[in-house]
Amino acid sequence: MRYTVNCSIVLPALPLLQRPAAAAAAGFDAVEFWWPFAEPVPADREVDAFVAAVADAGVTLTGLNFAAGDMPAGERGILSDPARSTEFADSVAVAVGIGERLGTLGFNALYGNRRDDLDPVRQDETADANLAMAAAAAARIGAVALLEPVSGVEAYPLKTADDAVAVLDRVGSPDLRLLLDVYHLAVNGDDPAAAIDRHAGRIGHVQIADAPGRGEPGTGTLPIHDLLARVVAAGYRGPVSLEYSPATDDPFAWLAAARTGA
Structure with a gap:
């Protein structure tokens, strides 16, 4: 099992550009981020600084997430908003450019919230077109776009x-895949184990956090190790993302214990 650290949530106390090196110092060779910029089209110097921070950490x-709007304010994506399609496309170009430089495997495309002032059908049609575009862009560098249920x-x-x-089926692209986050599914009342069994062939990425609380494994009640064994048995061979909000002083102690059989 190869793990990747989601630096946007696991290492929040550090300045963003110091987080890849901190993950490397903790023994990891892979990281991921939510959208790491304030704007959908950051300045070239911001992009170069981010790429250098990852590359220099080894x-x-x-x-990497595509731009998802104002997350602290409750936005969860912009790709289903017709007025923001250009904004989304611009962030796709930036993200894929970064991914080409750093060997990125997947790009998370958050769907976007329902808006009371928009017809849901129009939002879905916009989302389908933007997801197809994002998947094609990712495929050009050998990566995939990812779609995630969120709580x-x-x-x-x-x-x-x-x-x-159901959205993957509508879009019909082999380069758009399911991001299976066991925490979000469990909190929403979905059974992660059953989801793995039903959709094993559609999974493009796996993220873990315990529930309730979204802390590291062992801080809640989810059978994380059993779920990981299940997804591997179902054929998943990609990295598993540690995407949790640390609830203990050492956010990686659970993993060291698991590896030593404690």
């Missing part, structure tokens, strides 16, 4: 693995 950037925001329409896979 780690691979396995995953915590009622207006976000994809809450179960079935919800996300």
Whole structure:
């Protein structure tokens, strides 16, 4: 099992550009980030500084989110908003350019919340077109676009693995795949084990956090190790992302214990 550290949530106390080196110092060779910039089109110097921070740390950037709007304010993606399609496309170009330099495998495309002032059908049609575009862009560098069920925001329409896979079926691109986050599925009432069994062939990336609480494994009640064994048995061979908010002083102690059989 190869692990990748989501530096956007696991190492929040450090300045962003110091986080890849901190992950490397903790023994990891791979990292991922949510959108690491304030704007969909950052300045070239910001992009170069981010790329240098990852490269200088000697780690691979396995995953990167496309721009997702104002996450602290509750936004969860912009790709289903017709007024923001250009903004989304611009962020796709930036992200894929970064990925080409750093060997990125997958790009997470958050769907976007439902808006009361927009017809849901129009939002879905916009999302389908933008997801197809993002998947094609990712495929040009040998990567995939990813679609994720998310918890915590009622207006976000994809809450179960079935919800996300229905969108994959609509778009019909082999380069658009399911991001299976066991925490989000469990919190939304979906059964992560059953989701793995139903959709094993559609999974493009796996993220873990315990529930409740979204802390590291062992801080909640999810059978994380059993779920990982299940997804591997189902054929998944990609990295597993540690995407949790640390609840203990050492966010990686659980993993050291697991590796030594404690």
